[in-house]
């Protein structure tokens with residue numbers, strides 16, 4: 201069986217000069233080289249078994265590709281052969297010597313048949329002393345594992361050196377080439393794992409315009425790797441396992457202006473080179489989460505990065521550039537590089553990706569009032585709900601259904617307080633440089649946990665509020681039907697359902713339906729896919745539904761208690777007032793958020809995320825702050841429990857005594873006179889916690 205094409209070797213004396221040091225990136229350079237040369241080459245192709253004698257001496261290019269030539273016999277290129285003892289196995293040395301006269305040879309050694317020599321090795325002096333050689337391409341040679349350190353030696357006119365798709369294990373030795381200007385392209389060699397010290401030292405006597413080390417298996421760049429190397433552009437793109445560039449790797453190197461570390465696993469950049477860098481390409485480099493200190497980038501013009509938040513860092517960078525007197529010269533404007541470096545007063549850095557709508561260039565809480573407010577609100581929610589929980593749980597009286605529900609309400613509002621404190625704390629810690637922490641925060645565990653807390657809290661809170669209202673409505677409308685009385689058992693079932701629902705709703709974004717990482721405040725604002733959209737919209741609709749349910753219940757309660765003629769009129773208005781407040785706070789909390797959130801979820805955003813944060817800080821937690829007051833502190837039962845509890849710790853003893861005597865005097869069973877409308881009022885008062893004056 202014929203093995204096809206182990207290797208293409210391009211050796212040529214191209215008239216084309218090596219491209220200058222301009223910044224442009226030429227991603228297609230490795231393929232274009234081959235294409236460019238093929239057009240004027242004498243080609244030996246598949247099926248050819250020996251070098252024909254008809255090649256004229258004025259041929260400047262010879263391509264030997266996918267042939268079955270086993271050996272290139274001496275004399276095949278008769279007029280050109282200079283005898284010389286070959287040292288290498290796979291390549292016939294004399295063949296390369298012909299290149300001196302042929303000016304340009306593209307040679308494929310050789311599809312070896314029947315177990316002759318497969319190309320495993322390029323021996324010493326294979327490319328030595330070929331002063332006319334300008335281009336060497338060694339590709340597609342999976343079995344080539346070793347290149348002798350002396351293989352490349354004194355090839356002073358070498359302009360292109362390409363080594364690709366080989367099985368090389370060690371970084372080839374380029375230190376004896378001593379070229380005068382070279383493009384080095386070493387790509388797709390998946391076994392090269394390390395760039396050693398002084399790897400490019402003798403490669404070139406001048407500045408190397410470009411070193412491409414793309415898509416290899418490089419894992420590490422050693423200390424002093426670029427010692428003694430002057431280079432303009434360095435591409436490390438596509439070395440997916442590259443995690444570490446030694447901080448001293450670039451010591452002794454100079455003139456680097458373009459660095460490409462896209463698609464690598466690097467997490468930091470060596471500070472040494474940043475000062476001269478004009479262009480930094482780090483796309484799809486997800487591990488580069490933190491940028492080096494910005495003041496190190498003194499010359500940067502363009503940055504193509506992975507994360508938009510990093511571009512925010514360059515937003516407000518100010519540089520002192522000195523106006524060069526030459527700038528007024530008409531020619532200066534023609535010379536773009538000079539003009540850009542010395543004359544342009546614009547200090548802006550072109551940076552991609554630009555920030556998206558969800559991640560504006562700002563801290564989590566951009567405005568100072570917001571920052572203060574979130575602390576006040578979060579502490580209020582934490583304190584209020586903690587007190588409520590303590591009093592409810594510490595009280596010795598029997599656990600009733602309303603109290604049971606109140607516990608859940610306080611707990612969910614406490615969770616909201618925790619969320620707010622977390623956000624406020626992260627904001628404080630990252631103040632002024634959120635761009636460098638955005639990725640860690642938004643993609644990290646912290647944001648998911650905070651997001652879980654807030655969705656869980658708000659859903660459980662809405663659910664419990666609805667349950668409390670329904671319970672009141674039920675108690676009042678069925679006040680006279682003891683058989684329909686709600687028991688703790690029922691409440692337990694309802695609240696278990698509530699917990700499960702809230703937990704599921706809060707967990708969904710952590711498993712890919714929407715996501716908490718989209719915005720800095722960790723709310724599920726990701727509506728990119730239909731599933732996420734459905735999730736967000738249905739959450740909001742459920743909340744709106746709950747709101748209408750609450751409204752309906754209060755309306756029904758109001759109509760029920762308005763009827764009894766014996767009910768005093770002022771009690772009536774008080775009930776109405778109280779309900780109005782409850783509904784109003786609920787509405788204020790719900791309406792703006794729901795309105796804007798639904799419009800955003802339907803991808804018709806009416807306000808920016810920055811404005812939405814204001815809404816979210818001011819309105820979203822309103823319920824969590826006000827619930828302790830509306831449902832606990834302002835009610836007489838709660839105050840009684842509070843003072844009784846405090847009395848156990850030796851506080852407010854006299855107040856507690858008053859409550860104790862009062863409560864014993866009105867301990868009349870509700871069923872003593874079932875016909876009386878007072879019973880109705882009593883249960884209403886209980887249900888609405890209306891005993892005593894509301895204090896608002």
Ligand SMILES: *[C@@H]1O[C@H](CO)[C@@H](O)[C@H](O)[C@H]1NC(C)=O
Pocket residue numbers: 256258259
């Ligand atoms: C090489 O020489 C032959 C005649 O010997 C001529 O026909 C041919 O055009 C020449 N080719 C080039 C590229 O100069």
Ligand SMILES: *[C@@H]1O[C@H](CO)[C@@H](O)[C@H](O)[C@H]1NC(C)=O
Pocket residue numbers: 253275276278279
């Ligand atoms: C090579 O050239 C020499 C003279 O320079 C000649 O004697 C010999 O026959 C040629 N060989 C072939 C294979 O053309």
Ligand SMILES: *[C@@H]1O[C@H](CO)[C@@H](O)[C@H](O)[C@H]1NC(C)=O
Pocket residue numbers: 397398424427428452
């Ligand atoms: C770096 O190169 C200089 C000469 O250019 C040499 O003296 C020095 O030893 C090299 N450093 C290392 C660590 O090899």
Ligand SMILES: *[C@@H]1O[C@H](CO)[C@@H](O)[C@H](O)[C@H]1NC(C)=O
Pocket residue numbers: 225481483503504550551552
């Ligand atoms: C870098 O970003 C610019 C836009 O600012 C774009 O035009 C250019 O193609 C990008 N370069 C690379 C190598 O992705």
Ligand SMILES: *[C@@H]1O[C@H](CO)[C@@H](O)[C@H](O)[C@H]1NC(C)=O
Pocket residue numbers: 523543544545
């Ligand atoms: C830049 O600033 C200098 C003074 O600092 C001013 O003389 C010059 O006109 C400005 N150039 C441009 C292009 O704005």
